[in-house]
Amino acid sequence: MLDSAPEGLELTHIVNRNVERKKVDWVPSSVTWTDDASLVLDAEAGSLAGVDVIVELAGGLEPAGTWVRKALAAGRSVVTANKKLIAYQGLELEAMAVAKGVRLLYGAAVAGGIPVIPGLEHGLAGDHVVRVEGILNGTCNYILSKMEAGADYAEVLAEAQGMGYAEADPTEDVAGYDARAKLAILMRLALRSQVHPDEIQACPITSVTAIDFSYAKDLNCTIRQIARAEKIGSHLAATVRPMLVPMASPLAWSRGTENMVITTGKYGGDVVFSGHGAGGNPTAVAVVSDLVGLAHGSCRVAIPSEPATVSTELEVPHYIRFLVDDRPGIVAGIAGALAHENINLNAILQKPGYPLDRLPFVVTVEPCKTSALKRALVEIGQMPALLEQPLDLQILEK
């Protein structure tokens, strides 16, 4: 990929399934192509002779995890782009690397071509980061920024699948599972908090409709899948969900498959990183950069972190969109349920042009506790006029 190979690095083996079909002629003839990982990884077979670093690009927990463990156990450094493996098993793998005196580098695991991980390790280790938020999934950003421009969810998903931006089963992306794995890694490095990714609440972007983009625009906002974690005193909040993002926020500027990360430090303030998060070339930049670092004898700055538990209790403003069969008393009922929980209404928006028997309208509320709003929405959900459960989106402040 590089115009010239960086000094000190030599490619010796390529392991791939159906390797014969994947051979290319620009790889030096000295390289061994194989579909047998044990040829590279089984120290007993003596095959690790001459191999110093294993680059793992298979993704997923297995067999990648077994391969990485074998490499570390044999005293080989590992460079990986595997966000899932690092999010779920990274602490254990890092401990293995330390015990063996080798290195585990994963700059490509979050926001591929954007140096967020090196930035946190080498440039922000001296700050006290209290918040990290961002757009960590290019597929969702592509879908939502196309919907902002007027496209329909199903159409743009099909288009994204056709272009290779989205998987045949898009659940990992649209449900927020991909972004929360990345957020868990960032929380370790930025907030120094160890959290199991499954403990981070993820809400899918699938319930966002064209109506919501239209109302968001009236509120001078757009809608993005936001991954966000914040330390508030001893309390740690973290979530991945579609949110209303003010147009003035850098997070609203991202288009297409772009990724963006904003860290907020007690001393250094906000730092914005943005660029191409995924795709072959940006990922390769991060992987090769890790390899160049290894060849230069650099190591990761091992940022210490501690086990933490995540709370879903937050005090933020909300956008709530209802779909009702219009009749008298609906607004009074909603306002009553909110008042009952001491939640202040901020605005009621109702755009013309919708049928009265399937009428969407929107309420925004001032910052309130998540738990209080949840109770109010349970009460509101029982009103017979409601045609579906209300869509509740947090509004990003700042």
Added chain:
Amino acid sequence: MLDSAPEGLELTHIVNRNVERKKVDWVPSSVTWTDDASLVLDAEAGSLAGVDVIVELAGGLEPAGTWVRKALAAGRSVVTANKKLIAYQGLELEAMAVAKGVRLLYGAAVAGGIPVIPGLEHGLAGDHVVRVEGILNGTCNYILSKMEAGADYAEVLAEAQGMGYAEADPTEDVAGYDARAKLAILMRLALRSQVHPDEIQACPITSVTAIDFSYAKDLNCTIRQIARAEKIGSHLAATVRPMLVPMASPLAWSRGTENMVITTGKYGGDVVFSGHGAGGNPTAVAVVSDLVGLAHGSCRVAIPSEPATVSTELEVPHYIRFLVDDRPGIVAGIAGALAHENINLNAILQKPGYPLDRLPFVVTVEPCKTSALKRALVEIGQMPALLEQPLDLQILEK
């Protein structure tokens, strides 16, 4: 500064002029305060015993350069925020550090609290960066973003001086000398090109007026001091100057003293870094991050670079503002001089409301060679109707 001192770091000495007046009570009593640098740096006196790292925050070439040389010669690593020293003498100092097996870290030298240097060294070493551009001087950005909002240059400069954003003699900032030192450092790390800072053409922001912001707005642009270097084949262009920046560019989003750097990689595309570039706290974040890295045994990824020469020849569009004593034939004369150099006029803008004997108007031209436009402007400059030399600003493309 940190809530708790990072593991492995202990402050032993503080050297400062008039040190008695600067003592603070929150520094451990074990620390030696002195105004005598030789107490820390003179190995002969045995005073370096127990000192592993020298942090140099004095700035300027001397005596900081002598101190850094003494520290490196004595086999001590150095962390510095000194952009001038690194821009002018960094190669020599790095060679000294390598020869002594110690480290010279300067993450704070460019864009203070934004991890651009660690990002380039550890995250983008695997890309082939072809362009680096940015807003590297917070003072100029403060002045120009206030002028964009309607303030007068002299007033806002005085205000910036009052707030400590600008020096009593603002030449280093407004003439572009500060930004070009930083650009020279970025060129070494991003473009792998060694350039003497004085070879980078710097144009002052002082000729930009309220009229120019008004015309820029009509062109859907604003004006910023832009530091920009680009490899075009074997050709290397670099400059620091006020430029017209399209409102759609991330560079137009920076406000106040914010810094921003955009790198363009052949493989990873554009990466944007932004945040607080200067000030005590962001600089401290970068310095402490370098110290934490040192304590963790990390080292700089020594990116190889080569001597290069800078050209001022570029092919970009221009904004040219004239101030004339209005009379027939002016536009014909200007158009003729441009045509004579095969430069295509793009637009002629003349806003109403100015006196005819001091009439500003603007011409924009399509991308043309700098040298050709210079010849045309010399010819135009001889027209008797011109009250002052025209203001020529490059228009940032993309």
